[in-house]
Every structure is written in structure tokens, then in C-alpha cells.
Amino acid sequence: MFFSIILFMWLCFMNDPKVSVLIITYNQEQFINDTLRSAIDQDYKNLEVVVSDDGSSDGTPKIINEYTKRYPLRVKAITNGQNLGITGNCNRALHQCTGSFIAIQGGDDVLLPNKIRMQVNWFSESEKRVLCYHDAEVFESSSNEKICNYSEMAPLISGIGPVALIERMRLGAATTVMVRTSSIPEYGFDIRLPMVSDWKFQIDCLIGGGEYGFIDGVYARYRRHGKNSRLKASKQYYEDCLMTTYLVEKECTQYALACRKARARIYGGMAIDMATRKNYRSAFQMYMKSVKESYSWKLLPGIIFILLPGALRKLLIKLFGKSIPELNYSQH
Known part of the structure; x- marks a missing residue:
């Protein structure tokens, strides 16, 4: 009887497609505990959490390594690599992902319960579905107070192909996105965009005419704080965004x-x-x-x-x- 139960549980586990949660970090010791815990605690069993640190000078790598020791079957960490910048670090993490689907999570953001399961269920409806996202609560880190829902700034939409994503510059917060691995280009995140490569990454996933859509509900918390890359380096942000439009237009x-x-x-x-x-x-x-x-x-x-x-x-x-x-x- 005991072995029958184990076999049943194993079969249930194997029937769920594997999901990789891709996390990049850099000097985020204040937030990485919340980030990793929220990913590890997802109720989805066939899950790996791939976290790549970009040469942090604070205690971030130590915290990540502690989680790796505690959850060796759940967490895969890269903490001794050189500083590659945001895009290079994204690709370093991406190369370690082995899931059929990849969920993007910021090193300072928090996933909410059932996120992974709900997005996988959405993908299971059709092989043509390649990108899924959802709403997120934007909150002020210092006070933990809600600022707004991301959908108040960018209403949730669904469709086919990248046109709306290009025009709007975003579907939702980057930390809400999950993509089908087979839709990702061989080069991954475009290294010609040193900081803001996630927008083109999503465009590239949809270039083949795949479907994108959203699940109802709020399944992540997007943290606002003084060290946010968008807030701290707006000049590079705009340069990368403009470069994205020229690259897409040319290609x-x-x-x-x-x-x-x-x-x-x-x-x-x-x-x-x-x-x-x-x-x-x-x-x-x-x-x-x-x-x-x-x-x-x-x-x-x-x-x-x-x-x-x-x-x-x-x-x-x-x-x-x-x-x-x-x-x-x-x-x-």
C-alpha cells in the first residue's frame, strides 16, 4: 500500500511539466529572503528555482547558498561568477534552466501562492500559448504599503503576435511573466541591450505568432525602492528602449x-x-x-x-x- 501511494505521487509529479523560476540578483540582501521563500513555497512540485548572483559585494551570495544547502533539489544557484550586468546575468541563469516553462522573478519581488500552478493551467489549454502574465501589486518597500495594482497603469490584454506588446512597451510587470521555453530564441536575452532586455525578450518569444494572455488575479508583489534599476539609471533605460525599437524594426x-x-x-x-x-x-x-x-x-x-x-x-x-x-x- 505504501509503495502504491509513493508511485501515485511520483506519477502526479511527473505529469506536471517542469517549471524553472529564473531569478537574478545584485546586492539585494535586504530582499532576497522574501524573494526565494516565495518561489520555494509555491505549491507546484515539479519546480526548480534558478538564481544567479552578479558578483554582489553584500551578503546576497551567502543567503542564496544557505537556501541551496537547505533545498538542494529545489534551488540551483550561481554565486561565484563575474559581474556581467543585467542582461548577461539573465542569460547565465537562463542557460541553467531546464524547465518546459520559465517564470521570471525579480531579485526583490515576491510571488504569491498558486502563481505557478495557475499559469501552467493556462498554458495547458493550447500549444499555441507562449506567454502568460498576470496582475501585480506595486508596493513601497520601506512601508510595505500598496501603491496600486500594475493593471491600473497597463490594463491586462491578450492576443496573438507582438504588435500590442511593441506599441505598449509592456504587458505587465516583468516579474509576472512566464514563457514557453520552446519560444525563446537561441541567444536568449539580447546582449545588445545591457539593462532593459526583457521587453525584447518577450517580443522575440511572440515573433512566431504565438498567443499571449493573462490569468485573473494578483499573483505577485512588485517592490518599489530607491535601488530599483529603472529608477536609478533612467538614461540607460531609455537608451535600451529606443534601441529595442530600432532592432525590431530592422529585423x-x-x-x-x-x-x-x-x-x-x-x-x-x-x-x-x-x-x-x-x-x-x-x-x-x-x-x-x-x-x-x-x-x-x-x-x-x-x-x-x-x-x-x-x-x-x-x-x-x-x-x-x-x-x-x-x-x-x-x-x-
């Missing part, structure tokens, strides 16, 4: 219009950042650059919006946030 000319719309959005984001720093003349010039790429009336309100008093911004978000997500994005 897949059928997406030229979508790339122009994306560049308009990027220039609009730069204009908003400039207006936030009270560099109004440069903000207007950047807005005009956005208009030349692809006119959208929604970009100008975003720039004007950032100049308004905080109480008025909150009122406008309450009234118009659902129809103009750019207002939420400008605010947060």
Missing part, C-alpha cells in the same frame, strides 16, 4: 509602425521625467519629438498632469484613470 520590417508608436511613447515618458524635474523647455521639445514619431493626444495630458498639485492629480486619476492609464503611469 522585422512588418512591425515598423508599431515601433514608431513605441518610440512616441518612449519620448513621451522622457518628456514626463523632464517635466517632473522642472525642465519644462526640454520636456516640450521631447514631446514634439514624440509627436513626430506617432501623434497621440494622450501624451500631452501626461506632461501637464505631472505639473498639477498632488490632490488634484489624485482626483483626476479617480475620474479618468481607467480611460487614460497614462495618468496612473505618470503618477506612479
Whole structure:
């Protein structure tokens, strides 16, 4: 009887496709415990957690190695490699992943219960499904207080191919994405993009015309803090985003219009950042650059919006946030 139960459990385990959770870290000793624990505690059995540290100078590698010793069958760690930067570290982790599906998790973000199981169930509906994501709670790290749901800034959508992803620059938070491994290009994350390579990575997965979609519910917490790469290195962020549009446009000319719309959005984001720093003349010039790429009336309100008093911004978000997500994005 005992061996029958063991056999049954083993068969159930083997029937579930293997999932790799890909985590990259760099000097995140404050957050890595929460990150790893949330991945390890997922109720999905056929799971490996692949974490690659990028030469941290703090206690991050030590914490990761402790988890490897405690969960040798669950955690696969790379903690003695050289510093490769974000994209290089992503590829180093990717090369160690052996799952049929790969879930991306930031080294400071938290997965919520049932995430992996729910996304695998979504993929099981069709072999044509190659990318799945979901909503995430954006929270302030120092206070642990919720800022908003990510869907308030980028409404959840589903479709086929990369056009909408190119135009919007994102589907959801990167830490919510799971992809079918067979859809990943051989080179993985594009090394021509040193910091922001996840956007093109997702585009590449959808280039073949695969389906993308979302599961209902919030299954991750996206942490906001002073060390966020997007907040700390905005110049490189924008450079990589612009480079992505030029690379995609060159490699897949059928997406030229979508790339122009994306560049308009990027220039609009730069204009908003400039207006936030009270560099109004440069903000207007950047807005005009956005208009030349692809006119959208929604970009100008975003720039004007950032100049308004905080109480008025909150009122406008309450009234118009659902129809103009750019207002939420400008605010947060």
C-alpha cells in the first residue's frame, strides 16, 4: 500500500511539466529572503528555482547558498561568477534552466501562492500559448504599503503576435511573466541591450505568432525602492528602449509602425521625467519629438498632469484613470 501511494505521487509529479523560476540578483540582501521563500513555497512540485548572483559585494551570495544547502533539489544557484550586468546575468541563469516553462522573478519581488500552478493551467489549454502574465501589486518597500495594482497603469490584454506588446512597451510587470521555453530564441536575452532586455525578450518569444494572455488575479508583489534599476539609471533605460525599437524594426520590417508608436511613447515618458524635474523647455521639445514619431493626444495630458498639485492629480486619476492609464503611469 505504501509503495502504491509513493508511485501515485511520483506519477502526479511527473505529469506536471517542469517549471524553472529564473531569478537574478545584485546586492539585494535586504530582499532576497522574501524573494526565494516565495518561489520555494509555491505549491507546484515539479519546480526548480534558478538564481544567479552578479558578483554582489553584500551578503546576497551567502543567503542564496544557505537556501541551496537547505533545498538542494529545489534551488540551483550561481554565486561565484563575474559581474556581467543585467542582461548577461539573465542569460547565465537562463542557460541553467531546464524547465518546459520559465517564470521570471525579480531579485526583490515576491510571488504569491498558486502563481505557478495557475499559469501552467493556462498554458495547458493550447500549444499555441507562449506567454502568460498576470496582475501585480506595486508596493513601497520601506512601508510595505500598496501603491496600486500594475493593471491600473497597463490594463491586462491578450492576443496573438507582438504588435500590442511593441506599441505598449509592456504587458505587465516583468516579474509576472512566464514563457514557453520552446519560444525563446537561441541567444536568449539580447546582449545588445545591457539593462532593459526583457521587453525584447518577450517580443522575440511572440515573433512566431504565438498567443499571449493573462490569468485573473494578483499573483505577485512588485517592490518599489530607491535601488530599483529603472529608477536609478533612467538614461540607460531609455537608451535600451529606443534601441529595442530600432532592432525590431530592422529585423522585422512588418512591425515598423508599431515601433514608431513605441518610440512616441518612449519620448513621451522622457518628456514626463523632464517635466517632473522642472525642465519644462526640454520636456516640450521631447514631446514634439514624440509627436513626430506617432501623434497621440494622450501624451500631452501626461506632461501637464505631472505639473498639477498632488490632490488634484489624485482626483483626476479617480475620474479618468481607467480611460487614460497614462495618468496612473505618470503618477506612479
